[in-house]
Structures are given as structure tokens and as C-alpha cells.
Amino acid sequence: MNNGIVLSILLHSTFFLFLWSGNSFFQNNIIDKDISIIVDLVDIEEITRIEEKENIKSEEDNTDYSSEPVYSNLQEIDSNNPNDFQEDSDGKVFFDSPLSSHPQRKPKPPPRDKFAELVSLVKNLEQEVKKRSPPVLKNDISSENKNSNINSFQDRATMSERDAIRSHIERCWRIDPGKEGLRDLRVELRVRISPLGKVIQATIEDTARYFSDSNFRTFANSARNAVLSCTNVPISPERYDIFKEIVFTFTPRGRIN
């Protein structure tokens, strides 16, 4: 009896310890509710970047910002923390982040009217974001947790990224619609991809069936050839860590083109 209680406590402790350590899957619900915040802030960042570029051009600054990853410092953005938004003396807005590679700006003349418009726009968007965000959730999530949530979001493949990769591979897959038992065939491939989108390795998961079932083997080979013949898998080098290894499941239940 006592042993059972102790085991139960231990199991629960382990489970909560696991949650507390920032497991991305168990935080999915929270992340999903918070997605709208991130999307809005991305728009703001884009606006600021455009503005930044224009100003840089006008100042004939030699610093090259075009090579900066667009979403490299998303996790440092907190719409509730005004300190995260800083403005320099020439009216540009940037995000202060330890990961950011922005150089410090030199003191410049007073801001122009254009900046005032931008700040106004940012404030409006902030207010809108606050309206949209459920207050209960915001109160429940500490800033540390929120950062980890944003991290988790960034660590996940988006639907559009998945769709792009899917349609790319589907174009390379030759399928034989008359193959015997086709509707019951399904093969998983573990695929390693280089940062430039080249397939480095494709491994068929079910090796036991591969060597024992000739019908499955030929189906698996067609899937493997599709992956190997598909060059330039559309992945962003900035998000390479997410897509360096993908598990594809080939199952011909969809429309055949």
C-alpha cells in the first residue's frame, strides 16, 4: 500500500519535473493560444526593418543589415516590456537582444515626424495585441515561461513550411496506381538534409519488412528514389535545426496527379 503511494508520488513528481523543464509538446496548448501575439509582432518587426533599411540607405551607412536573419531574435520580443523596444537618436526602432547582431547606433539629430508616426503605429498595434490576448493566460505565464513558449514555437515547423516540403517531394514521387495492394502500403523514411536542402541520407525504417516483402520493398524503393532525386528541398538555412532530419510517411491515399 505504502509502496503504491510512493510510486504514485514518484511518477507524478517525474511528470511535473518534465513539464517544468520546458517540454515543448506539453506546452502546445499554451503556445497555440499565444501564437497570435507572435504573428502581430512579426509584422511590426517587418515594418521596422523596412524603415531601418530606408534610413540606413539615406545615411549611406556601410553596415550591411540585409544579411541579418529576419526572425533571429523573435524570442526576445515582449510586447509588455517597453524596454525591449528601443529607439535610437535617428528615430529607428530595434530590438535589444543578446542574440542580436545590431551594432550600437551613433547619437544623431532629433527624430523626424516619420518616426512619430511609426511609434504611434506600434502603440496601436500593441493595444490591439493586448485586446486580443486572453488576460488570464497572460497573468498565468511568467515572462520566463513565455520566452520558452516562443522558443518552442520557433522550434516547430509551420504548416506552410511543411506544405512546401510536401509538395516538393510529391512532385518527385513516381507512383504506380495499378500496383497490387497499393492502398495498404505505407513506408516511413528518415531523411537527413543539408543546410542547402540537399538530401544527404534516406533510411527506410521498416527494414524487416523491406527484406521479407518484395511488394513493400519496391514501394519503399520508389519512395526512397523520390527523396533522393528531389534536390533543393525548400528549407530555410536559419531554421535548419528543425528540418535537418525529417520523417516522411509515404502512403498513396491522396489524389494521384
Added chain:
Amino acid sequence: MKRDFFLFSFSSVLFLSFVNIALSQVKIDITRGRVEPMPIAVAQFVISGGSDENIGRRISSVISNDLERSGLFRPINENSFVQQLYSFDTVPRFPDWRIINAQALIQGEVSEIRNGRVRVSYRLWDVFTGQELKGQEFVTPKANWRRVSHIIADSIYEEITGETGYFDTRIVYVSESGPLNARIKRLAIMDQDEENHRFLTDGSALVLTPRFSPTTQEITYLSFFNDLPRVYLFNLETGKQELLGDFPGMTYAPRFSPNADKIIFSMASNGNSDIYQMDLKNRRTLRLTDHPAIDTSPSYSPTNREICFNSDRGGSQQLYVMGINGNNVKRISFGKGRYATPVWSPRGDLIAFTKMSQGKFYIGVMETDGSNERLLAQGFLVESPTWAPNGRVLMYFAQEPTKSNGSGGKTRLFSIDLTGYNQVERLTPGDASDPAWSPLIP
């Protein structure tokens, strides 16, 4: 006790970690593809030992044509090859073959050995992995090079598709000649690639519905010899013809059982047509249907447990399935029009048929319970489907309408993939009807 706790907590953490890793993995389902033949490179077979130079080119040409005609492969033009394989021992430079988009490569060699025999060797390579998928060697009389080519093509087809090939097979059919009102019909046979054509009967008696044995080189057919329509057997190896039996009525529409030990046929007697089965060992006949309607065109399932046939017992000509002893008769076709000549696929999953609807003829397939009917070919008159031994391809005949001036009316053979793709005319010296596909030649 402490050890148990430790093990339990450790395994829990380990389990949850695995769950975490599995769920954070990017997984993408690929559910669509392109229907397109696979590009394959068939290099010319090299010659060694003083053999005829042309034989290498001919063998690779037959293999290439077989694969292309299946509709599943697209042989790459030899002129685009980056690497020339001058020796059978040369290991292919796979990047050179990937450049031309080849997915598989065949290289081979023909070498002359004594007494007019040749050794034919080949290797099938997977261009992407650089692995040898298959390699074989055949020693055969030189005159047999064409058959060896078909056997190699079958072997390659099977290795790449996972299904048995059908290139080393023959087609028996009814050759037609003469005016429409005095047609001469005789049995003819040819390889599935239309080579080695010859006639089996002289045309003195009208012949119809030849059917190949699924296991032997034997044919059963209907002949009007002495103006009596009866079922005969024809042994291709001995050339011997034999009357199946002396029956009181007209016998027709014969077909072998899957292991060729029985023949099922229709017999018309006293104005009624029913289905009978004869055991070829003891020649005993068993009546399977007993109905006032016309029951005909029986065909066994490959498992030898069921028989499909057509009957007008429901008011119109429809397809039915019954048990091997004639029990449990059930109708399976319910579409508009009339259905005839059902043939069970060697795979066992489909039944091919002829359909007549609104003045048009169709060749179609349906599942064995009558579901998922698909029409593959349509024409003025298309009829008599027959399956390739692997159940992948159908052959049938099509007749053009006859014009008012008496021209037209040509009857030709066609094959079509069961997906409805790759309709190919099978060329014959004259008009042709009633094709029947042989099993793989033993």
C-alpha cells in the same frame, strides 16, 4: 526496494524523454504522386568470345521494348548515355547515370561457348544507391536469344515492380479473313510482342473462344468441325487435338480451372443453357447450374473456390458469382446496361467484363463483390477481355463499324493497363479477335 524505486523513476524519465523526442520530430505525410514511367537505361549487351555482334544489340532491344510496352518504364535514348559500358566488368559511374535521370541501369554480356550455345549475363543496378539489385546468367542455344531476352525483361520487371512479369508469354487468338458473310476463322498464336506468329488450324472449320490453360501449354476452344459446335483441347507441344466429350447438346464458352484439372463450359440442351464442369482426369461431368435462363461464360476464381458467370435470370444479362459447386448464387452487377464475358483476375481482386449500354460496348473491371466498377475502354464493338498472367494488363479485341460501301469492319487486338493507361494495339497479320493470354512459358 530502493533499487526498484530507482529503476522505476529512471524508466519513467527515459520513457517520457523518448516521447518528447518522437513528438518534436518533423513528420510529413506524402500522399500524392505522379503517374509516370520510370526512366531506365538499357545499355547494349557487350560481346565477348567472338559471338555475333548483332545479338547483343538485339537482346538489349527486346528487353527495352518489353519494358517500354508495359507502360511502367521509359527506356532512355542510348545517344544520351554519358558513360559507355564497353566491358561487363566495368562498374558504372553512377553520377553519370544520375545526370540523365536514369533510376535503374541494365548492363549485360553475350559470350559464345561451344556447340552454338551462348552465355547471356546481365546486371541490374539501382542508380541512386549504386547497389546491384540483381544479376543472372543463362546458357542457351543461340537461336533462343529472343526468349532469353523476355526472361531477363521479366526478371527486371519483377525486381523493380514487385510483381511477376508477363513478357515470356504468348497470345492465342482467332485470325479472321475473307468477306464478312463467309468469314474464315482459324486459330493463330504469337509471342506477346507479336513475334513468331503461326497458325494452329487450317480454317476448314470455324473456331471460337480459345482459352489457355493457366499451367500448361494447352488450349481449349470451340470448333464447328463437321458443323457440330463442340469444345476441343489442343496441346501446343504435341499438336494433338482432342474432343472434350460427346455431349447431347452444343457445348461452348470453355475455360480451364486454375490448376488445369477441370474445364468449365456451357451446354445448350432442350432450349436451355446451363453451366457444367468436367474433370479432365476421369472425364466426369457435373452440372453446376439448373435454371431456365441462359447461364454462360463461366470463369473460376484463382483460389478455385468461386465461379463468376453471366445470366439473364434476373431479366437482363448480368454478372453472378457462385460457389465452386454451384451453390450460393448472387448477382454482383447492378449498373445500367448488360454485362457479359466475366473473367476473374489471376490476382483474385478484380473481374473484367464486357458491358453493353446505350449502343456502345465497354471493357471494364469491378471488384469481386461488384463494387468499384471502372470502364477502361470503349468502342463500336469491344469484347472478350483476357488477363495477362500477372493480372496487370488486359487484352481484348475491337471491331470498327462497317461502312455502307462494305469497307471498314476491321477487327484488331489491343492491350490496356488495368489503370486505364497505356492502350496499345497488338499487331497481327490480318484481322484478329478472341485473344487469350498464356501463362509464363515453363
